[in-house]
Amino acid sequence: xxxxxxxxxxxxxxxxxxxxxxxxxxxxxxxxxxxxxxxxxxxxxxxxxxxxxxxxxxxxxxxxxxxxxxxxxxxxxxxxxxxxxxxxxxxxxxxxxxxxxxxxxxxxxxxxxxxxxxxxxxxxxxxxxxxxxxxxxxxxxxxxxxxxxxxxxxxxxxxxxxxxxxxxxxxxxxxxxxxxxxxxxxxxxxxxxxxxxxxxxxxxxxxxxxxxxxxxxxxxxxxxxxxxxxxxxxxxxxxxxxxxxxxxxxxxxxxxxxxxxxxxxxxxxxxxxxxxxxxxxxxxxxxxxxxxxxxxxxxxxxxxxxxxxxxxxxxxxxxxxxxxxxxxxxxxxxxxxxxxxxxxxxxxxxxxxxxx
Numbered sequence: 001x002x003x004x005x006x007x008x009x010x011x012x013x014x015x016x017x018x019x020x021x022x023x024x025x026x027x028x029x030x031x032x033x034x035x036x037x038x039x040x041x042x043x044x045x046x047x048x049x050x051x052x053x054x055x056x057x058x059x060x061x062x063x064x065x066x067x068x069x070x071x072x073x074x075x076x077x078x079x080x081x082x083x084x085x086x087x088x089x090x091x092x093x094x095x096x097x098x099x100x101x102x103x104x105x106x107x108x109x110x111x112x113x114x115x116x117x118x119x120x121x122x123x124x125x126x127x128x129x130x131x132x133x134x135x136x137x138x139x140x141x142x143x144x145x146x147x148x149x150x151x152x153x154x155x156x157x158x159x160x161x162x163x164x165x166x167x168x169x170x171x172x173x174x175x176x177x178x179x180x181x182x183x184x185x186x187x188x189x190x191x192x193x194x195x196x197x198x199x200x201x202x203x204x205x206x207x208x209x210x211x212x213x214x215x216x217x218x219x220x221x222x223x224x225x226x227x228x229x230x231x232x233x234x235x236x237x238x239x240x241x242x243x244x245x246x247x248x249x250x251x252x253x254x255x256x257x258x259x260x261x262x263x264x265x266x267x268x269x270x271x272x273x274x275x276x277x278x279x280x281x282x283x284x285x286x287x288x289x290x291x292x293x294x295x296x297x298x299x300x301x302x303x304x305x306x307x308x309x310x311x312x313x314x315x316x317x318x319x320x321x322x323x324x325x326x327x328x329x330x331x332x333x334x335x336x337x338x339x340x341x342x343x344x345x346x347x348x349x350x351x352x353x354x355x356x
Contacts (some may be wrong), residue, residue, distance in 0.1 A: 005332070008334075009037075009041050011037050012052045013057055020236075021253060021338070022339055023340075040340060043347075044343055050079065052332050061094075075185075082132050087143065088135050088161050093165070094250050095163050099165040099166065099168050106140040111130055111180075127330050138328075140178065144167050152232070178194070179197035179198075180197070187275075194221055195330050198215055200306065200329075201234055201278075201305055202309070203278060212231055225333055233324050238312075246316075247311055263301070265301040294311045309336075
């Protein structure tokens with residue numbers, strides 16, 4: 001049975017203005033500007049927002065805490081990296097914010113390479129990086145639900161550790177949900193065993209269906225101990241009043257990306273992860289897939305959730321998102337730029353068409 005559908009937005013949390021075609025206001029990442037986005041998200045029907053993370057960007061947890069303090073219902077999906085955080089410190093900080101905010105914290109565990117040497121993490125090969133991530137996630141759960149946790153593993157050691165205060169528990173939720181992404185074999189094993197929500201980027205329906213089936217089978221094979229794995233989609237949605245207007249604007253944006261060599265768009269230029277490679281390879285299958293999945297942005301610098309876009313009128317994009325929901329997707333993280341304007345536009349035109 002599919003979980004209740006939830007819709008989140010995206011706050012880029014960038015030190016440099018102009019992310020993926022956003023406005024270039026000097027105060028784009030000031031507290032006032034970020035709070036304005038969070039308040040608009042709250043006001044226009046979104047559940048919360050994913051906050052982007054990366055070295056040489058504002059610290060994601062600090063931003064999330066500030067936005068939670070200035071809102072009433074906004075739920076930050078906080079991206080954190082094992083290696084940047086130790087599990088006990090992460091468990092304590094996240095539980096404290098969850099306690100103070102009345103249970104509004106969500107956590108996105110990120111394993112992809114960033115700039116680990118810059119913050120003292122050193123180098124670690126991919127297989128062991130995902131092994132560490134799985135251990136990190138197991139420890140978060142234990143520290144949130146057990147007392148006097150003692151653990152000796154390949155990457156972490158704890159003795160008599162109790163995280164206080166506890167997360168804000170309520171029926172069906174003992175602690176914040178753990179979101180996770182990744183398409184490689186080691187990443188999928190971590191998701192199948194330890195994550196609450198596996199996030200996909202904007203792949204065609206058949207590809208997503210195949211991955212969902214594989215992850216469900218892998219969950220059974222690994223003897224998953226948690227509630228059934230849920231699935232989410234992180235994608236750019238370009239919505240306009242008509243299909244013609246949407247495609248005109250999408251093509252104009254891509255033309256500008258081509259002119260500027262994708263300046264400000266591609267924040268996945270380091271290691272080309274398996275998931276990113278899957279998106280880039282879609283270009284060989286066509287410029288438009290599944291009626292309105294636009295692959296051209298990836299050719300001119302779009303990366304991550306900006307590699308493929310769903311383009312169309314609100315009714316058309318809603319239809320596409322419902323197709324993903326029919327496959328088992330229950331968490332949607334959408335965005336387009338300028339971010340603040342699109343929070344309102346899509347909250348007003350798209351979200352009402354998607355309510356259960």
